[in-house]
Amino acid sequence: MKQVFAKPKALNDEIMHYCPGCGHGVAHRLVAEALDHYDITGRTVGVAPVGCSVLMYDYFNCDIIEAPHGRAPAVATGMKRSRSDLIVFAYQGDGDLASIGLAEIVHAANRGENITVIFINNTVYGMTGGQMAPTTLLGQKTTTSPYGRNFNTDGYPIRMAEMLAPLEGTTYVARMSLDKPVNILKARKSVFKAFEMQINNVGFSFVELLTICPTNWGMDSMESIKRIQDEMIPYFPLGVFKEKETEDYI
Amino acid sequence: MYYDVFISGFGGQGILLAGQLLAEAAMEKGLNVTFFPSYGVEMRGGTARCTVVMSDNEIGSPIVDNPRCVIAMNQPSLVRYQESTPPGGLLIVNSSLANLDDVKRQDIEVHGVPMSELAVELGNARLSNMVALGAFARLSGSISSDEIAGALEAVISERNRSLIPLNERAIMEGVRYAGGK
Amino acid sequence: MxxxxxxxxxxxxxxxxxxxxxxxxxxxxxxxxxxxxxxxxxxxxxxxxxxxxxxxxxxxxxxxxxxxxxxxxxxxxxxxxxxxxxxxxxxxxxxxxxxxxxxxxxxxxxxxxxxxxxxxxxxxxxxxxxxxxxxxxxxxxxxxxxxxxxxxxxxxxxxxxxxxxxxxxxxxxxxxxxxxxxxxxxxxPPEPRKHWTLTGAANRPARHLKxxxxxxxxxxxxxxxxxxxxxxxxxxEVRFEEYDVDDAQLVVAAFGTSARIARTAVSRAREKGLKVGLFRPVTVFPFPGMRLCSLSERVKKFLVVEMNTGQMVEDVRLNVKGDTEVEFYGRPGGAIPTPVEVLTQIERHY
CATH class of the missing domain: 3.40.50.970 (Thiamin diphosphate (ThDP)-binding fold, Pyr/PP domains)
Incomplete structure (x- = not known):
């Protein structure tokens, strides 16, 4: 029988600890497919964040280091500057990247570090139990915004892709959604592009992925997916915000 | 042999360069030496100070309570540091910028040298630090003016090499003045 | 060389x-x-x-x-x-x-x-x-x-x-x-081989640093x-330096710049005929506590000098024998103890 679908080689057989419906599984898969596609698993080092995906080293067949909370872009910088032949990617959640690690992501982007950052935006702190994230939408109830996020006291949800795209140092910035197959295929293309940018030494590439967190949203998977479409995408529009060609830099 | 000297003045008078030159000369002479300068925000305040310790033995403290010689390159330094040199110590004052009438000590050797004026006569007021070192060499006996001049090449930056002869002249002017008085 | x-x-x-x-x-x-x-x-x-x-x-x-x-x-x-x-x-x-x-x-x-x-x-x-x-x-x-x-x-x-x-x-x-x-x-010294680095899992299983x-x-x-x-x-890896401790009745313990200052004070004390030595930890972790302990069998008094209000002195006290006296002299907040100050303390506690 002809095999038409398989697990990417860059992923191992470990059973993922993520909650039912969690978006990390799909996001991991897209990264793994990119590693397979470019055949770079053997020269790739991943940087895991603090958050649910801290355990990503259990699932990938590439070398992975754990970074302190928010510092993944700094760790990735140290790696890439010291061994420019390695492919280095950071995989970060919204608390990690957009809150405690805001300085690190902005400056790594601004320096144009030749690394790839995959940013998982599910509008909530997952690992710690559903607290308010910098990306939590206005009115969204979390365990630390029990009356709904209020801009008077909590400020507004941060749009990271829009923040990073204008920086001269970034070469590829996109926001994609993992809510339905057509969008997942677009996201896949984006993740591939981001790695391709690094392989071609073009510079800093960033892909934001809107994902669901049914557990902390208190919804089932279908309701969660609908929330991405009804609430998240209107505030976090999808698209490629910046794409520079290799030639721009030569 | 052990000798310590404290040099103090305004930022821009070349205090640190003088200290460094002295330290370099002492090293080239084969002595042990420490040079401890003022730095950072202290310098933004407009004062510059440094301590140089020279010895043919291992040097303990780079910090000195009572330096055998104080070189006061301006009035505030004279007022503030004349007390620190011990009885029998040496105080060399830039009499162009400090008033010798304000010297209170009777138990030390005091020499006024119009360093700034002598420097201007040589063509550049910034040579006053070299005049000071010449006077110091003559009066302290710790190191010779030739040894100091010999170290100029090591501390003066590449682009200012052409100024070495002028600096040498300033050192000799300090020697001449200190010897003559 | x-x-x-x-x-x-x-x-x-x-x-x-x-x-x-x-x-x-x-x-x-x-x-x-x-x-x-x-x-x-x-x-x-x-x-x-x-x-x-x-x-x-x-x-x-x-x-x-x-x-x-x-x-x-x-x-x-x-x-x-x-x-x-x-x-x-x-x-x-x-x-x-x-x-x-x-x-x-x-x-x-x-x-x-x-x-x-x-x-x-x-x-x-x-x-x-x-x-x-x-x-x-x-x-x-x-x-x-x-x-x-x-x-x-x-x-x-x-x-x-x-x-x-x-x-x-x-x-x-x-x-x-x-x-x-x-x-x-x-x-x-030659750099040791590093068999744990993350350099790509090309011909080996993936490595994790966590x-x-x-x-x-x-x-x-x-x-x-x-x-x-x-x-x-x-x-x-314990490293330390000693000056004149062999016959010392009082040993000054200090590290870094304080040790340099103390060294001058100790020399001056010797010139005055006082049997004083200097103990300088070169590694402060690992702390040379065993050596201090054995020194304290003979030396009954230590004077710890620091540019703080007393930190290494705690490690000295932890390591010397119980009946040993440990005095402290420190200057915090950017002040530097001078050789004269340390000498005064030596004379006071000798």
Whole structure:
């Protein structure tokens, strides 16, 4: 029988600890497919964040280091500057990247570090139990915004892709959604592009992925997916915000 | 042999360069030496100070309570540091910028040298630090003016090499003045 | 060693020279007085050696850049002064937990808070007791001369690699800013082979560097393994220096710049006929406690001199025999004890 679908080689057989419906599984898969596609698993080092995906080293067949909370872009910088032949990617959640690690992501982007950052935006702190994230939408109830996020006291949800795209140092910035197959295929293309940018030494590439967190949203998977479409995408529009060609830099 | 000297003045008078030159000369002479300068925000305040310790033995403290010689390159330094040199110590004052009438000590050797004026006569007021070192060499006996001049090449930056002869002249002017008085 | 020329350099520059001599080609740092000559030196020299200099956005970032560089197997370092070192404590804890070698230079200034840029030894506790969260130790060297700023930087890389542990050179503003003649030694111990680095899982299973251990008992075992390593370090790496302790009735104990000042005071006390010696810990972690303990069988009185309100004195008290008197003299907040002050204390307690 002809095999038409398989697990990417860059992923191992470990059973993922993520909650039912969690978006990390799909996001991991897209990264793994990119590693397979470019055949770079053997020269790739991943940087895991603090958050649910801290355990990503259990699932990938590439070398992975754990970074302190928010510092993944700094760790990735140290790696890439010291061994420019390695492919280095950071995989970060919204608390990690957009809150405690805001300085690190902005400056790594601004320096144009030749690394790839995959940013998982599910509008909530997952690992710690559903607290308010910098990306939590206005009115969204979390365990630390029990009356709904209020801009008077909590400020507004941060749009990271829009923040990073204008920086001269970034070469590829996109926001994609993992809510339905057509969008997942677009996201896949984006993740591939981001790695391709690094392989071609073009510079800093960033892909934001809107994902669901049914557990902390208190919804089932279908309701969660609908929330991405009804609430998240209107505030976090999808698209490629910046794409520079290799030639721009030569 | 052990000798310590404290040099103090305004930022821009070349205090640190003088200290460094002295330290370099002492090293080239084969002595042990420490040079401890003022730095950072202290310098933004407009004062510059440094301590140089020279010895043919291992040097303990780079910090000195009572330096055998104080070189006061301006009035505030004279007022503030004349007390620190011990009885029998040496105080060399830039009499162009400090008033010798304000010297209170009777138990030390005091020499006024119009360093700034002598420097201007040589063509550049910034040579006053070299005049000071010449006077110091003559009066302290710790190191010779030739040894100091010999170290100029090591501390003066590449682009200012052409100024070495002028600096040498300033050192000799300090020697001449200190010897003559 | 062949006849070599001495060169007059600043302590901070000696650190940079030692680092490059040790093969460190990757420097990550953030400006702070009184150590700016280190990043300035590295930014000037590393490009000439095909290395990389990155001015990080913060000390949080610089220590984590070092963590990344270390993970891929190169020698790298950062330097800072007290407030910046406080920011690095998180990273130091991770480095220790992940068993990554790294060299951190602390040119200590006075605190607490913004404090000032004058010299201090107020970071002793932070350096030798771990500093960040969790149960770990940082190998800590305490230079007392510009030559040692150079030598200890080289030694720090060697120790860090051999024990896979962060290593700190605990200097201070006087050591960073002063100039002394140094020899640039030729000998650098060979870099040990690193079989744990993240260089791509090409012909081997994937490697992970982590400090998260969630399974029952795993983290306790990891901690016990770390403690075993620290015991090994304590067994093999203690370094100290002594002057005139053989017949001493009173021994002054001091590290770093304080030891230099005390050395002058001790010499003057000897000139006055007082039987006084000096004990200088060269490593402050591992602390030379065993030697102090054996010294205290004969020496009944110690005077600890520090540029703080009493930190190393606690380690001295912990290690000497019970009936030994341990006196303390310290100047905090940027004040420097002078040789005359220390001599006065020696005479008072003799």
């Amino acid at each position: 062949t006849e070599q020329k001495r060169i007059l350099v600043k302590g901070n520059e000696a650190v940079g020279m030692g680092a490059i001599r040790a093969g460190c080609l990757y420097y990550f740092g953030y400006p702070i007085t009184p150590q700016n000559e280190i990043p300035e030196f590295m930014s000037r020299e590393l490009p000439r050696h095909d290395g990389e200099f990155v001015q990080a956005e913060s000390e949080l970032a610089s220590i984590n850049m070092v963590l990344g560089a270390s993970a891929v197997g190169v020698r790298s370092m950062t330097s800072s002064s007290s407030p910046g070192i406080s920011l690095m404590q998180e990273g130091l804890s991770y480095l220790a937990g992940q068993e990554l070698p790294a060299v951190v230079i602390n040119v200590v200034r006075c605190g607490p808070g913004l404090g000032g840029i004058a010299t201090s030894q107020g970071d002793y506790f932070q350096a030798v007791k771990g500093g960040g969260h969790g149960d770990y130790r940082v190998i800590t060297l305490a230079p007392a001369s510009v030559q040692e700023m150079y030598d200890h930087t080289i030694l720090a890389f060697d120790l860090a690699d051999r024990y896979r542990n962060p290593t700190m050179v605990l200097a201070d503003a006087v050591l960073g800013q002063m100039q002394e003649p140094i020899f640039e030694h030729g000998d650098v 400090s998260l251990y969630l399974k029952e008992g795993e983290l306790e075992a990891h901690n016990r393994m770390l403690q075993e390593k620290y015991r090994e370090i304590q067994k093999h």
